[in-house]
Amino acid sequence: MxxxxxxxxxxxxxxxxxxxxxxxxxxxxADSTVQQLGxxxxxxxxxxxxxxxxxxxxxxxxxxxxxxxxxxxTALASHLKKHCYNLTQPPxxxxxxxxxxxxxxxxxxWPTNEGAEPQGGVRFTRDNLLLKDGGIVAxxxxxxxxxxxxxxxxxxxxxGKFLGLHTSNPAIVVIIPNALGxxxxxxxxLCYRTLQQGFYxxxxxRRGHGGCPLTTPHYQEFGxxxxxxxxxxxxxxxxxxxxxxxxxxxxxxxxxxxxxxxxGSSSYLTAAACISPVFHGQLWFEYELPWLYHWIALIYRKxxxxxxxxxxxxxxxxxxxxxxxxxxxxxxxxxxxxxxxDQRMTDSMDNVxxxxxxVSVKPDWLSYWERNEPLRDADEVAVPVLCxxxxxxxxxxxxxxxxxALFHNSPYFLLALTEQGGHCGFKHKDGHxxxxxxxxxxxxxxxxxxxDFFRVEEKKGxxxxxxxxxxxxxxxxxxxxxxxxxxxxxxKERPILVFSxxxxxxxxxxxxxxxxxxxxxxxxxxxxxxxxxxxxxxxxLNPDLPTPKIHTTRSCQTQPEKGKEGAPEDQExxxxxxxxxx
Numbered sequence: 325m326x327x328x329x330x331x332x333x334x335x336x337x338x339x340x341x342x343x344x345x346x347x348x349x350x351x352x353x354a355d356s357t358v359q360q361l362g363x364x365x366x367x368x369x370x371x372x373x374x375x376x377x378x379x380x381x382x383x384x385x386x387x388x389x390x391x392x393x394x395x396x397x398t399a400l401a402s403h404l405k406k407h408c409y410n411l412t413q414p415p416x417x418x419x420x421x422x423x424x425x426x427x428x429x430x431x432x433x434w435p436t437n438e439g440a441e442p443q444g445g446v447r448f449t450r451d452n453l454l455l456k457d458g459g460i461v462a463x464x465x466x467x468x469x470x471x472x473x474x475x476x477x478x479x480x481x482x483x484g485k486f487l488g489l490h491t492s493n494p495a496i497v498v499i500i501p502n503a504l505g506x507x508x509x510x511x512x513x514l515c516y517r518t519l520q521q522g523f524y525x526x527x528x529x530r531r532g533h534g535g536c537p538l539t540t541p542h543y544q545e546f547g548x549x550x551x552x553x554x555x556x557x558x559x560x561x562x563x564x565x566x567x568x569x570x571x572x573x574x575x576x577x578x579x580x581x582x583x584x585x586x587x588g589s590s591s592y593l594t595a596a597a598c599i600s601p602v603f604h605g606q607l608w609f610e611y612e613l614p615w616l617y618h619w620i621a622l623i624y625r626k627x628x629x630x631x632x633x634x635x636x637x638x639x640x641x642x643x644x645x646x647x648x649x650x651x652x653x654x655x656x657x658x659x660x661x662x663x664x665x666d667q668r669m670t671d672s673m674d675n676v677x678x679x680x681x682x683v684s685v686k687p688d689w690l691s692y693w694e695r696n697e698p699l700r701d702a703d704e705v706a707v708p709v710l711c712x713x714x715x716x717x718x719x720x721x722x723x724x725x726x727x728x729a730l731f732h733n734s735p736y737f738l739l740a741l742t743e744q745g746g747h748c749g750f751k752h753k754d755g756h757x758x759x760x761x762x763x764x765x766x767x768x769x770x771x772x773x774x775x776d777f778f779r780v781e782e783k784k785g786x787x788x789x790x791x792x793x794x795x796x797x798x799x800x801x802x803x804x805x806x807x808x809x810x811x812x813x814x815x816k817e818r819p820i821l822v823f824s825x826x827x828x829x830x831x832x833x834x835x836x837x838x839x840x841x842x843x844x845x846x847x848x849x850x851x852x853x854x855x856x857x858x859x860x861x862x863x864x865l866n867p868d869l870p871t872p873k874i875h876t877t878r879s880c881q882t883q884p885e886k887g888k889e890g891a892p893e894d895q896e897x898x899x900x901x902x903x904x905x906x
Contacts, residue, residue, distance in 0.1 A: 363419055366426075375425055375614050378716040378744075390414055394731045394739040400708060401738065403777045410769050414742050415762035417751040424716045427749030431510035432502075432574075433620065438535035444512025445470050446519060448527075452536070453558055461551050462529040462536040463559075466515045495567040495594075495771070496524045496559060503546060503575035503602075504624055505533025510748050510761070511573055517764045523771075524566070528555055530579075538632045541639045545659050546605050547582035547696035556583075560592045569771050570596045574719070574748050575608065577601030577711075578698045584709065585701025595774045597710040597767040600717055600748045603727055606693040609652045611721045622651055629658075660687045702730055702737075710738045710770050712763050714745030740766065 370377050391414050395401045404411060420426050437443050447470060451463040497518050501511055511527065518525040530551060532538035544551055559568060570593050572580040577598040584591055602608045613621075626646050633642045640661050648654040694700070711731075715723060723741075731739045742750065745763070752762035 359419070366420070366423070370425060373614075373616055375616065376718060378424055378718075392741040394728055394741065395737065396732060396735050398735045399781075400735070400774070400777055404738070404770065404773055407776070408766070408769055408773045410762065410766035411740055413762075415745055415750045415752040417744075417753045417759060421751040421753065421759045422744050422746075424714075424718055424744070424746030424749065427746040427751060428617065428719070431513075431749050432506075432508045432747070434509045436507050436509060436512065438507065442470055443507075444509065444516055446512060446515050453555060455531075455551055455554055457540060459531045459540040459551065460537055461531055461555055462534060463555065464527040464529065464534070466519045466525040466527070469516065469519060493563070493566045494522055494524050495569055495775075496526060496563060497771070498556070498559070498568065498570040498593075499525055499527045500552075500570065500572040500576035500580050501527065501529070501534065502573050503578060504621060505530055505628075506624065507534055508573070508748075513761060514571070514573070514764050517761070518768065521768055523569075523768070526559070528552065532628065532632065538635070541635050543658065545692070545696050546578050546655070547698055547700070549579065549583040549586050552579055552583050553587070556592050567594050567775065568592050569594060571767055572596075572598045572601065574600050575602045577603075578605050578696070581698035581702070581705075581709070582696070582700070584705045584707050585699070586704070588701070588704035589706040591707055593707050594778070595708045595710075595771055597712070597770060599712050599750075599763050599767065600714065600720065600745075601698075601711050602720065603699055604721070604725060605697055606689075607721055607725060609655055613651075614718055617719060618651065622648070622654070625651065625654060629654075656689050656692070660689055660692050662687050699727065699730065702727075702734065705734065705736050708736050708738065708774055710740065710767065712740050712742070712745075712750065712766065714742050714747070714750065716744050717747045719747040 367377055391411055393401075393405065393411055415422075442448065446466045447468045448464045449467050451465065453461050453463065455461065499511060499514060499518075501507060507527070515525045515527065527534070529536045530544050531540065532543055556568065570580055577600075580596060580598060581601065581603075584593070584596060612618075626648075629636065629642060629645055633646075636642055640658060645654055645657045648657065713720075713723075713726065726739070728739070731737045742762075745751075748763070750761055750763035750766075751759050752765070754760050
């Protein structure tokens with residue numbers, strides 16, 4: 325009898341638990357008990373691993389924090405506060421999703437595949453770019469989604485066309501991985517979300533990273549932008565009608581911020597964003613990270629070096645590097661060794677006209693960071709940059725190291741500071757789709773709002789041009805074209821707005837052809853206009869700048885052209901070139 329009872333006891337308990345869980349209050353009590361037990365065990369594990377424990381709300385209702393937006397009061401900042409919904413709603417998630425250490429494990433440390441293999445619900449195709457010095461970088465294009473439901477949402481999402489600005493071509497979002505070059509689950513989800521909303525995401529891999537072959541005996545320095553400049557130029561030349569945007573993950577911000585500072589107003593990017601950025605590279609390498617994450621990153625870096633140990637042994641002490649016990653020592657041995665001096669000097673001489681600060685290269689730690697700090701040229705940045713940071717980030721130095729003065733003084737830097745989010749996690753509880761990434765939604769919405777702001781300001785500038793020029797000049801040229809009866813198809817004349825919102829930008833955008841543009845530039849060289857310090861939208865971003873003036877030039881050219889019957893006809897092409905100057 326008792327033997328039968330003991331045999332049926334597990335089944336009876338299972339049936340009893342199933343019946344009891346039918347009542348909501350019992351189910352909530354059981355779930356809460358299991359959650360509390362799991363949380364206690366996790367806290368004990370963190371203490372054993374010497375990981376800092378951060379307070380996490382048990383429910384989304386308990387979290388009353390808000391996003392703190394630090395920026396200079398400008399027209400763009402006001403527009404973002406008014407229209408960017410995600411920047412006013414903080415990421416709300418309860419334990420375990422909101423725990424920063426669990427976010428690091430699931431978003432950054434979870435294993436993924438290298439190369440352009442389909443993963444994370446995204447199919448990739450790779451472009452290998454041959455650089456001037458013989459090196460190779462890779463561009464992984466996210467071409468489609470593997471699930472039909474996500475692909476259907478992408479086909480009906482207007483985000484890409486909305487950001488095409490003047491054309492229907494979707495915007496290209498350049499995604500920069502972390503400094504280790506590892507493709508993380510967080511990056512794959514960002515590609516998925518970006519592609520789903522109608523953008524064209526492309527992942528930039530440095531030489532020797534992400535399965536990209538290392539064809540030169542050296543890696544790229546932390547803030548060396550020479551390879552990235554060539555990749556952006558390639559994207560610009562092959563996709564001239566698409567808007568270029570960029571977003572970095574973690575320590576990948578060192579490359580993005582360096583590029584924006586070095587290029588300044590000549591950058592091809594319209595807007596940029598940094599998720600959990602590293603503002604001070606030297607401080608980050610010298611900062612004592614939690615030992616668990618430090619050793620995992622160190623081992624991963626050693627695997628990268630060991631893969632090309634034979635080729636790298638001619639320029640660096642590979643055996644000594646593989647025996648390093650810190651990322652700081654490894655970085656110094658890789659880039660500050662005497663053997664690397666000749667190679668860096670050769671690379672610097674190739675870019676004498678582009679970046680004179682890299683001509684004199686010294687193989688020491690301090691000189692290395694003088695030319696590689698992310699914010700070394702922050703005053704030259706002329707592109708809006710949104711930085712997302714969290715107070716409970718265990719992989720970054722304390723919040724006191726954030727350069728808040730930069731965000732208060734520069735009209736282009738914006739900082740969104742949240743109470744919770746971890747490192748690149750920013751989990752948000754969504755009642756419809758479960759847990760999503762708040763940072764992905766905020767960045768993509770930020771891109772759309774910035775594009776909308778520039779489009780509106782461009783229309784305002786065009787209306788100012790019409791008011792300044794008057795309707796008579798437009799009527800005169802239009803009636804002149806319509807009065808001529810031609811059988812040939814003439815180019816529709818229209819006023820052309822040469823518009824650049826970047827500070828100090830002298831880039832021309834013309835639709836009258838190459839010869840007309842060269843002739844106009846020649847006249848400008850013979851009769852230089854007033855010095856152009858700032859553009860129209862720059863004065864909107866920075867209220868301290870003077871109000872710009874508008875100058876309109878009308879140019880006409882007569883060209884012989886044959887009609888249908890072969891008789892020669894004179895074709896007159898008129899255009900208006902409008903320049904915004906001070």
